[in-house]
Amino acid sequence: MELLEQRILQEGRIKPGNILKVDSFLNHQMDIKLFKEMGKEFRRLFAGETITKILTLEASGIGIAVITAQYFNDCPVIFAKKTKSKNLDGELLLAKVQSFTRGTTFDIQVARRYLTPQDRVLLIDDFLATGQALLGMVDIVKQSGAQLAGCGIIIEKGFQQGGELVRSMGVRVESLAIIDSIADNKINFRQQ
Amino acid sequence: MELLEQRILQEGRIKPGNILKVDSFLNHQMDIKLFKEMGKEFRRLFAGETITKILTLEASGIGIAVITAQYFNDCPVIFAKKTKSKNLDGELLLAKVQSFTRGTTFDIQVARRYLTPQDRVLLIDDFLATGQALLGMVDIVKQSGAQLAGCGIIIEKGFQQGGELVRSMGVRVESLAIIDSIADNKINFRQQ
Numbered sequence: 005m006e007l008l009e010q011r012i013l014q015e016g017r018i019k020p021g022n023i024l025k026v027d028s029f030l031n032h033q034m035d036i037k038l039f040k041e042m043g044k045e046f047r048r049l050f051a052g053e054t055i056t057k058i059l060t061l062e063a064s065g066i067g068i069a070v071i072t073a074q075y076f077n078d079c080p081v082i083f084a085k086k087t088k089s090k091n092l093d094g095e096l097l098l099a100k101v102q103s104f105t106r107g108t109t110f111d112i113q114v115a116r117r118y119l120t121p122q123d124r125v126l127l128i129d130d131f132l133a134t135g136q137a138l139l140g141m142v143d144i145v146k147q148s149g150a151q152l153a154g155c156g157i158i159i160e161k162g163f164q165q166g167g168e169l170v171r172s173m174g175v176r177v178e179s180l181a182i183i184d185s186i187a188d189n190k191i192n193f194r195q196q
Numbered sequence: 197m198e199l200l201e202q203r204i205l206q207e208g209r210i211k212p213g214n215i216l217k218v219d220s221f222l223n224h225q226m227d228i229k230l231f232k233e234m235g236k237e238f239r240r241l242f243a244g245e246t247i248t249k250i251l252t253l254e255a256s257g258i259g260i261a262v263i264t265a266q267y268f269n270d271c272p273v274i275f276a277k278k279t280k281s282k283n284l285d286g287e288l289l290l291a292k293v294q295s296f297t298r299g300t301t302f303d304i305q306v307a308r309r310y311l312t313p314q315d316r317v318l319l320i321d322d323f324l325a326t327g328q329a330l331l332g333m334v335d336i337v338k339q340s341g342a343q344l345a346g347c348g349i350i351i352e353k354g355f356q357q358g359g360e361l362v363r364s365m366g367v368r369v370e371s372l373a374i375i376d377s378i379a380d381n382k383i384n385f386r387q388q
Contacts, residue, residue, distance in 0.1 A: 078228040
C-alpha cells in the first residue's frame with residue numbers, strides 16, 4: 005500500500021539493531037485518517053468475503069481492528085487478552101504465545117461464547133514478525149470451530165519467518181507493507 | 197444515553213459482589229454499531245469544542261477512542277501505555293495510578309512529543325470508578341501544557357468517588373451512563 009509505505013519512509017525511525025519505530029502514527033499515536041484508508045484496503049483485499057467477526061490482540065491491534073470492522077458491515081471485534089482478566093469468565097479458549105523479544109511465554113485468551121462454528125473470522129494485527137501471536141490467534145479460531153477467512157496485517161517484517169510460517173499452513177495473509185530488509189538506515193519494501 | 201442503558205440492562209451480567217460485566221459489547225467483544233452511536237453522542241456533548249487530540253489508556257479505551265475520533269475531524273488518538281514499552285522513547289510524561297482492585301500502583305506513560313501546548317485534548321475511557329486512571333491522564337495533560345477540554349466516559353459508577361473527584365477539580369466529565377447503584381440484581385441509572 006503506497007500511502008503506508010510513504011508514511012513509513014517519512015516517519016519511521018530506525019533504532020540501533022535495525023528496529024523500526026512507527027509510534028507517531030501506528031502504535032502510540034494513531035493516525036485515524038490513515039487507519040481509515042487501511043481499513044478500506046483490507047476490505048478491497050478481502051472483497052467478496054462475508055466476515056462475521058474480527059479478532060485481534062490487545063493492545064495495539066485494537067485501533068486498526070475497530071476501524072476496519074466498519075468496512076465489514078460493522079461486524080463485532082473481539083480482542084484477545086494477554087492477562088487473566090476479571091472481565092473474562094465462562095469457558096476460555098487459550099493459546100500459548102512465545103515472545104522472543106521478552107524471552108517469555110504468555111497465554112492469549114478469548115471467551116468461547118464469542119466465537120462459534122457459524123462465524124467466519126478475519127484476524128487483524130499491526131505487526132507480523134515471528135508470527136507467534138498470529139499463530140496463537142489462528143489456533144484459537146480453530147479451537148472455536150469457526151472458519152478462518154485470513155489475516156490482515158499492517159506491517160510484515162519479511163526478513164523474519166512469521167509470514168512464511170503462517171502462509172505455509174494454508175492461511176491467507178495480506179500485509180499492507182512487507183519490509184524485506186532494513187540496512188544502513190534504509191528500508192526496502194517487497195513489491196506486491 | 198438511552199441506547200446504552202438499554203444494552204446494559206439487556207446484556208450486562210451482575211456477578212457476586214455486584215460487579216457488572218459488559219464484555220459482550222464493550223470490553224472483550226466490541227459492538228461497532230453501538231460504538232459509532234456512542235462516538236456521535238460524545239460529539240454532541242462536546243459540540244463546539246475544537247479537539248486536536250484524543251487521549252485514552254490501553255487497552256479497553258482504545259476502541260471507543262478511535263471510533264470517537266472520527267467524529268472529531270479524524271483527530272489523532274494517543275493511547276497511554278501501562279508498561280515500559282520498547283515503542284516508547286524520548287522524553288516521557290508519567291503519572292502514577294493506583295489500582296484498588298489489584299492492590300498495586302503502576303505508571304502510565306505518554307511520549308511528550310505527541311502532546312503540546314497547542315493541543316486541546318479530550319480524554320476518553322470506557323469506565324470511571326475510583327477515577328485513578330482518569331486522574332493520571334489529567335495529570336499527564338497538565339504536564340504537557342496542553343489544554344484539557346474534558347473527559348468522555350462510557351459507564352460511570354456513580355456509587356464510587358471518581359466522578360466527584362475529577363469534577364471537583366473543575367474538569368468537565370460527560371458519562372454516557374451513570375450507575376447509581378447495583379443492588380439485588382437491579383441496576384439503577386442516574387437521570388441525566
